[in-house]
Amino acid sequence: MNRIEQTFQLLTKTGRKAFVPYLMAGDGGLDCLADRLTLLEKFGASAIEVGVPFSDPVADGSAIQMAGIRALKNGTTLRGIIKKIAEARKQIHVPIILMTYLNPVYAYGIDAFIFDIQEAGIDGCIIPDLPMEEEDIIAPKLHEVNIEFIRLATPTTPLDRIKQIAGKGRGFLYTVTVKGITGERSEFAHDLYAFLKQVKEVSSIPVLAGFGISNQEQIAEIVEYCDGVVVGSKIVDLFASSRLRELEQLVSIFHSKSNPF
Amino acid sequence: MSTYTLPNEKGHFGIFGGRYVPETLMKAVVELETAYKEAKDDPDFQSEFRRLLTEYAGRETPLYFAQNLTKYAGGANIYLKREDLNHTGAHKINNAIGQALLAVRMGKKKIVAETGAGQHGVATATVSALLNLDCIIFMGEEDIKRQALNVFRMELLGAKVVSVTSGSATLKDAVNEALRYWVANVDDTHYLLGSVMGPHPFPMIVRDFQSVIGQETRDQFKAAKGRLPDALVACIGGGSNSIGMFYPFIEEEAVRLYGIEAAGKGIDTPFHAASLTKGKPGVLHGALMYLLQDQDGQIQEAHSLSAGLDYPGVGPEHSYLKEIGRAEYHSITDQEALEAFQLLSKHEGIIPALESAHAVAFAVQLAAKMNADQNIVVCLSGRGDKDVDAVKARLERGLES
Numbered sequence: 332m333n334r335i336e337q338t339f340q341l342l343t344k345t346g347r348k349a350f351v352p353y354l355m356a357g358d359g360g361l362d363c364l365a366d367r368l369t370l371l372e373k374f375g376a377s378a379i380e381v382g383v384p385f386s387d388p389v390a391d392g393s394a395i396q397m398a399g400i401r402a403l404k405n406g407t408t409l410r411g412i413i414k415k416i417a418e419a420r421k422q423i424h425v426p427i428i429l430m431t432y433l434n435p436v437y438a439y440g441i442d443a444f445i446f447d448i449q450e451a452g453i454d455g456c457i458i459p460d461l462p463m464e465e466e467d468i469i470a471p472k473l474h475e476v477n478i479e480f481i482r483l484a485t486p487t488t489p490l491d492r493i494k495q496i497a498g499k500g501r502g503f504l505y506t507v508t509v510k511g512i513t514g515e516r517s518e519f520a521h522d523l524y525a526f527l528k529q530v531k532e533v534s535s536i537p538v539l540a541g542f543g544i545s546n547q548e549q550i551a552e553i554v555e556y557c558d559g560v561v562v563g564s565k566i567v568d569l570f571a572s573s574r575l576r577e578l579e580q581l582v583s584i585f586h587s588k589s590n591p592f
Numbered sequence: 593m594s595t596y597t598l599p600n601e602k603g604h605f606g607i608f609g610g611r612y613v614p615e616t617l618m619k620a621v622v623e624l625e626t627a628y629k630e631a632k633d634d635p636d637f638q639s640e641f642r643r644l645l646t647e648y649a650g651r652e653t654p655l656y657f658a659q660n661l662t663k664y665a666g667g668a669n670i671y672l673k674r675e676d677l678n679h680t681g682a683h684k685i686n687n688a689i690g691q692a693l694l695a696v697r698m699g700k701k702k703i704v705a706e707t708g709a710g711q712h713g714v715a716t717a718t719v720s721a722l723l724n725l726d727c728i729i730f731m732g733e734e735d736i737k738r739q740a741l742n743v744f745r746m747e748l749l750g751a752k753v754v755s756v757t758s759g760s761a762t763l764k765d766a767v768n769e770a771l772r773y774w775v776a777n778v779d780d781t782h783y784l785l786g787s788v789m790g791p792h793p794f795p796m797i798v799r800d801f802q803s804v805i806g807q808e809t810r811d812q813f814k815a816a817k818g819r820l821p822d823a824l825v826a827c828i829g830g831g832s833n834s835i836g837m838f839y840p841f842i843e844e845e846a847v848r849l850y851g852i853e854a855a856g857k858g859i860d861t862p863f864h865a866a867s868l869t870k871g872k873p874g875v876l877h878g879a880l881m882y883l884l885q886d887q888d889g890q891i892q893e894a895h896s897l898s899a900g901l902d903y904p905g906v907g908p909e910h911s912y913l914k915e916i917g918r919a920e921y922h923s924i925t926d927q928e929a930l931e932a933f934q935l936l937s938k939h940e941g942i943i944p945a946l947e948s949a950h951a952v953a954f955a956v957q958l959a960a961k962m963n964a965d966q967n968i969v970v971c972l973s974g975r976g977d978k979d980v981d982a983v984k985a986r987l988e989r990g991l992e993s
Contacts, residue, residue: 386890387764387876389771390614396758408888433612433875438889460612460875464602485616487778492618510616511776 334426334454335479335502338378339537342558348585349377349503349539349559350550352566353430355398356381356415357407359570364412365419367570372425374582379423380457380561381416383409383431390459392514394564398571409435409444417451428455428481436469445472455479455502463496470499486510486526490533497534504534506557507542514564516543527556547584596842598912603792606915609908611791613878617771620778621878625793627698632800637693644689645804648722649679651686653805655812655969660939661956668822668962670955672942672972673809675833682945682974683805683833684715684786690801692719695782702726702781706770708735708763708829709900709947710742711974712786717751727751730769733761735899742978760893763829763903767877787830788907791878795908802836809969810840817967823848823958826971827950828921829865829900831907833973838919848920851910852954854896855923865894867906868914868921876904881911897926897986898946898979924950932956933976933983945974946983 332340342349352371356364364381371379384399384407391399409431416427429448436444436458448456455478461469463482470480479502484493487510497504508523509516531538540553541561550560562581569578598605603625611621631637645651653674662670675683695703703725707713713729720727729746733755736743746753759765767790774783788795788802806824813821824841826834828851841847856864864870867882874883876891884892884904894904913919924932929946932953937943944952948971955970962968976983 386759387768389768389877390616390775392772403890410888434883434885434891435889437874437880438885438887459614460878462611462613462615462618464618465610465612483615485614487616487619489619496615507616509776510778512772 333477333479338426348554350585351378351380351561352376352582353380353382353563355402355567356412357384357402357405358398360405361407361411361415364415368419368423372423374579375586376425376582378426380428380430383412383435385432390512392512394567395513398567409439413447413451420452426454429453430457433458433460441469449476455481457481481505483507484530493530494533497536500536503537503539506530506538506540508540509543513542515545524556531557550584599796605908605912608880608911609792610880612875613791616775621791628793628797631694631697641690641693649685652808653677658940664939665956665959667959668966668968670959671969673969675973676975680715680718682711684712686804687798687801688715688719691784692723696723700780700782703784704728704770704773704781705784706730706766708902710739714742714745716784717746717749721749729753730756730766732766733757735762738899738982787832788835789830789879798832799835799839802832803839805836806840820844820847821967821969823968825850825951825955825968827852827947828906829903831910833971835909837971851919851921852950853923854901854950855925856895858925859923863895865896865901866923869923879908881905881908900947922954924953928953943976944972945976946979948973
């Protein structure tokens with residue numbers, strides 16, 4: 332069984348919600364990646380999404396765009412990231428999920444990429460510019476080596492299509508909470524919870540909500556309707572400004588004793 | 593009988609094309625595909641499209657025998673397909689009219705578009721004014737500087753122009769921002785993409801709307817000479833005027849097709865926009881196509897004197913035509929394009945867009961290698977008024993600075 336499936340089985344058994352932080356690899360230098368992964372695990376991350384910087388991230392808002400630019404200026408490459416994860420893997424126990432646009436993978440060579448991430452102990456991939464219609468370019472090959480291809484559902488995705496998307500996966504369904512790009516939102520659309528509820532009903536796998544989520548109040552409300560959250564831009568900003576105390580508070584939300592989750 | 597039927601159902605031209613977009617946009621691209629299929633077979637839609645091309649854009653555009661340029665080149669006869677004589681001064685209006693009608697048909701009241709040189713932005717703003725649509729145009733900060741007059745034109749036409757400062761602040765970054773805007777406003781907004789790029793069905797739709805160029809050329813040339821031309825030459829940024837010219841001739845194997853990319857300061861320098869000549873296949877802005885990229889798959893900045901060619905990719909159908917060897921792709925430097933800009937002005941009294949000057953430069957070289965009984969048609973995709981200031985400045989300060 333894949334490490335992602337194991338994690339969710341355990342969460343379900345213990346009645347816990349998932350907290351999945353996203354960080355941009357290479358922001359602050361690739362040498363700090365292992366330490367940051369360790370820190371996130373220590374703070375209570377259920378799994379960690381590792382972002383790969385790309386020159387043209389069309390699904391991302393300014394926080395992740397800027398982090399990507401900083402990472403690229405540091406000379407960060409997909410090859411370098413995979414190598415660092417391979418080195419860090421023995422000290423990290425939670426699932427590691429790579430979030431990358433398709434082109435860096437395409438340039439790497441799809442077979443070589445899959446071979447190397449398997450060696451590195453990476454458990455899943457999210458490719459935001461690869462919808463169901465085009466996923467055969469890589470998803471079946473990932474499946475063969477027991478790496479999860481994590482699919483996305485969005486507020487514009489028709490319900491029957493959400494069902495179809497969810498039916499293909501074994502890890503979790505990444506449910507985008509906004510019609511838009513990544514980045515903090517002060518508020519969500521009034522129909523978000525109804526949408527999450529519908530997704531939860533049709534999805535055969537755990538549902539994680541992501542995009543725009545940045546604080547404990549939002550998380551507390553959203554997890555009423557799903558199995559956990561992905562937080563990206565906020566984590567990226569907290570790392571970039573070295574606010575580790577706030578980072579700990581946020582990531583440990585489902586672990587603190589005073590918290591009902 | 594037509595045997596060339598690409599793209600296939602999935603929007604692929606061989607390995608190229610497709611729909612590599614965020615899930616948020618899938619509903620919109622599928623909706624657009626369905627709407628277009630219906631519109632294509634709807635005689636009312638087609639006649640309205642043709643009516644606006646005729647009465648509003650001023651089609652058909654002339655096919656002009658450039659006698660002086662032919663004499664200068666000393667070889668094959670050179671004809672110019674005068675897309676520069678369209679309303680708004682370039683071929684871009686053909687596609688803008690078609691897609692705006694499609695937006696109205698889909699009940700979308702807002703238009704978002706990207707622009708490089710500003711020609712597509714002006715065409716989009718124009719049609720939006722005509723059809724009473726809200727219009728927002730994303731344009732790179734660099735291009736806004738290079739094309740100040742077109743920015744004013746768009747604003748005059750009622751469009752909102754948004755300056756894009758991310759990345760290289762040129763066309764590719766304007767596309768990124770337009771896509772991000774579309775992701776967030778997809779319910780009531782149509783993305784009026786200006787070239788044969790992006791996710792399926794855009795490369796097909798834009799090609800079909802632009803193929804009026806090649807269809808007219810075919811009819812006009814046949815009427816004048818009783819046969820088909822020997823070669824077609826068109827410049828390539830994203831590739832819309834060239835595919836519009838080439839498409840009706842794809843199955844005419846005897847007609848050679850030449851697409852001309854911008855070599856900028858030279859294809860052996862880092863400063864060019866020759867995606868087909870120097871790039872390799874990859875995925876950007878929703879399609880698999882030839883791209884300028886580094887070995888790690890990061891997209892590189894394109895460079896050209898002409899803002900309209902300053903794009904690091906080239907449409908999937910061109911990528912395919914290169915792969916199967918049906919079309920040939922060459923490149924012309926900034927310097928050569930500047931010379932052709934002046935040459936056509938002096939010899940024919942026609943000031944071409946800098947983009948089109950690339951095609952003219954290549955056609956002159958090509959004509960010299962062909963016989964006097966052979967014929968070349970150049971797609972003169974736009975007029976040069978917008979470039980006069982930039983060319984003046986460039987000539988005054990010399991090429992190397």
